[in-house]
Amino acid sequence: MARVPSPAVSPAIVGRPLYEPPISFHQTPSASADFEIERVTSPRGQPRPPLHRAVSDYANDALLQTSIGNVIAAKAHPFAVSGRIPVDPATTLTLFFRTKSGITHSLDFPIDVDYDTPPALDVLIAACNPHPRVRDDAKSESLFYRPKLPLTTSLELANHPILEAVRNTLFPTLSGGHYLQAVRDKLEIVPTGASMDEQALPGDSRVATVVVTLPVRFRGGSFVVHPPEGGGETFEGHGGKSGPMEWIAYLSDCTAEVEPVQKGCRITVSYAVYIKSFGPAGVAPERPDPLITPNDYFLDNLAPIFNILRGRTIAFYLTGDYGVSPADVLAESLVPYLKGGDSILYHAIKLYKLSPELRWTAGGYIWPVDRSVECGPEVIDGNSYGSPGRRPQSGGYGASPYVEGDEHVINLRHRVEQSGAIPLAEADIVLLADKDTSGSMSGTISKERVPLVTGGLLDKLVVNILLVVYVA
Template sequence: MSSRTGILPMRSGPYSEVDTSDAEFQRAVSRFLAVKDQTFAVSGSIPISETEPTTLFFRTTGISHALPFPLRPDALNQLPALNVLLAACEPDLEEDGSDASEGSKHDPPLVWPSKLPFSTTFDLASHPVLDTIKMALLNKHYPGTYLYAVRDKFEIFLAGSRTGPRQDVPKPSRIRDGSHLVASVVITLPVPHRGGALVVRNPDGGEERFYPTNQNKPGDKTLHWTAYLADCEHEVEFVEQGCRMAMSYGVYMKSFGPAGPRPEPLFSPNEKLLGSLSALVRLSKDRTLGVYLTGGYDCSPADVLADSLVPHLKCSDATLYHALKAFKVIVELRWVALGHVWPADRTVQLKTDDFENTASLMRQKLSYTYGAPSKSSMHRAGRQRRRSVAGSVASYDGSSNMGALGISGIGGRGRDRHSSRYGYKVASYEVEEDEDEYLDDIIVEGGAVPLQETNIVVLTARDEGVFRCSVPAISRGELEEVQVNVLLLFYVE
């Protein structure tokens, strides 16, 4: 019996039965590699519901008209609304035919005047077209941003008309503050016609041709859409017969939430949080305060800066960030572990003295766990290690009336000045000095600074669940897992 592994047959004998030196095969591979990563335009179709047909509504001289789709081939002679639509449209001033190649002339398309009312029952946001654009074209769709579409123009291509090569430009009057044009969408209405292919070219010379699936098909009930990046050049070839109608949209990207130089959150912090922050900020002049993030975030401290989590903040972390921004305080995120804090511009880089175990180390999977800020921030494979830094963990005395809020990570000067006033006590835990000092050296060599040497005041509630992620390290030939937290720091001037 012949054995098979998976769905691909396993053959014995030579490594390959295909002569890869064959010139035709090499050309095919070259063509494939040249285009596989150059997606700059996509297309698809949207069926028209029989119960909710696509209808255009427009008004010319005080009289409103409605034009339902799809249109029949003889609609030009039987629909008065279509004749009114054609009579109200104007030649596209951007296409006068004088720039046609090889001295040839062409008729420009007709466009609906922007000064006249025009609307349609087709809602681009009700279909996953923008999601498709985000997935297929915008591989750099940054967190904290969203897409929205603005109708640009309605064009009619009669027989003999076309457009020359051109590039879309954003309409200043329709751009929301802080947004920019990233793509365009062309919706071709179901009107029978022949020709009129949409040709799209990217800056690298790549070219795609799109023929609407509904062209020259009477009774077809689909809308054909084509999307392409904003830096692409496009043109519509000659319409040989019939009438090509299309609506074009500009797709814009805009930031929201805590990302960007001017944050625009989609929600407002509640009054209770703002009130508590107001009192805290008033009593914290010239101090740097910090709280642990409590949400769940998929990140690697060794690869990204802590501030890169800002667009991903969620739940109470996002609410607190927005509330702090309302008080105009300086806010930033920092990595912290084992009583040490990393600068804002540094990732968690743990140097090691054992390079032979690098391959084994890279196979370790980073884990993301939740729980209270542990007194032991570092675990060894197979057993728990106890870890503390004197003065780095503190809580209010149970006999005080200050509540359950705790303060930690206070510098020496701040601790002496405020400990009796606020009634907290420093908690200490058993320290394995001989085992932990070596790891401390590794952390310091990686750019971290002991919290005791800073003026950071870390505010924590008892049994508060915070985000933790593990960064593997090799110390004296053994695999270690350093538990890293994220501090949200804010400085009150």
């Protein structure tokens, strides 16, 4: 069937109806699975009318295509996000600061400097220093409050889900067990006629910056964020009017500037955002800054263990249940999710500059750190489902009802060894566990389960987690 040539139509309008009334489409088989070709016929079987398009239509198509590309690019790599903080009209936002003379002042918001300028605002401006970089078009200097002087506000950032919004937008791939923490950075003031140029990037380990605009009326003063690859995103703002306060968050490799304030005064408080974990095993191990620190009692009892067993590889059982399948994940992937005493022990060992690792263990065998628990099919007497006519009892490996010498135990050991596990004795690992008066191990240990087919029935292989470390 001959293919009807299509007119020269911009890619931006593909899929848009061009004719009225709507035209029925009949699909024609395509030679390629990647393409779908449609043949257009009119409802009355008449030939398709010629396409006539004005020059302005092509200009609109070019603008449309450019806008589509910009939206898709911004969606793929977001570097800034903004929102609003609801303000209770019945409460007053207050800023407390202390000048170099040692006198403490308070400044209540909202403020309209054109109507009434509080004396405390003049004191605050006098206590500030000018920014080192100034825009060429600035008629006056932008200011920042001296970092060494005390400053606090009645605004509690933790009372608002700003960090959660920042995480979902700017850090969507942040792994579990890691959290964002905000620390107040500085207060900046851009008065009438002033603007703020791009300042030097901070040299700390922050991952983002959150800027909150205090309710002071101003006009102009748009906030512009520039990503490292160029370009920028402008946040106009609503000029400190009554109502919700505005906040803007941007990544640490971006720079920001404020365009000239035409009227009023723009006052902002910025917060440095850091990634934290419950211990040194964070996404940036070269800069460990944990949220928790093991106490001295715990560390003092670890010291003699490391001194006595120096040069040996030791292992502790974990005690938490993490609800994962050892057949699907590596034990090492549980590090960000460690909880309770498991987390304290892991990060206490890290403080001794050692390198702990998590590994799966079952029935006196241990799997390598880079292997999951993968037991192959059961093969007995050439049959993949065990001996004919025999129904094995279900149970976990290494526990009742399996008994030593049972053919299914022997077969299971073979399957475990085929999956890469080796006996603990061959691995030369000293297993440390507390024992009661009868010599049995006391306390609970982690138990994860792997589906296992034995004799045609579905069992569950109980797998434990070991924290293994070589004491250097």
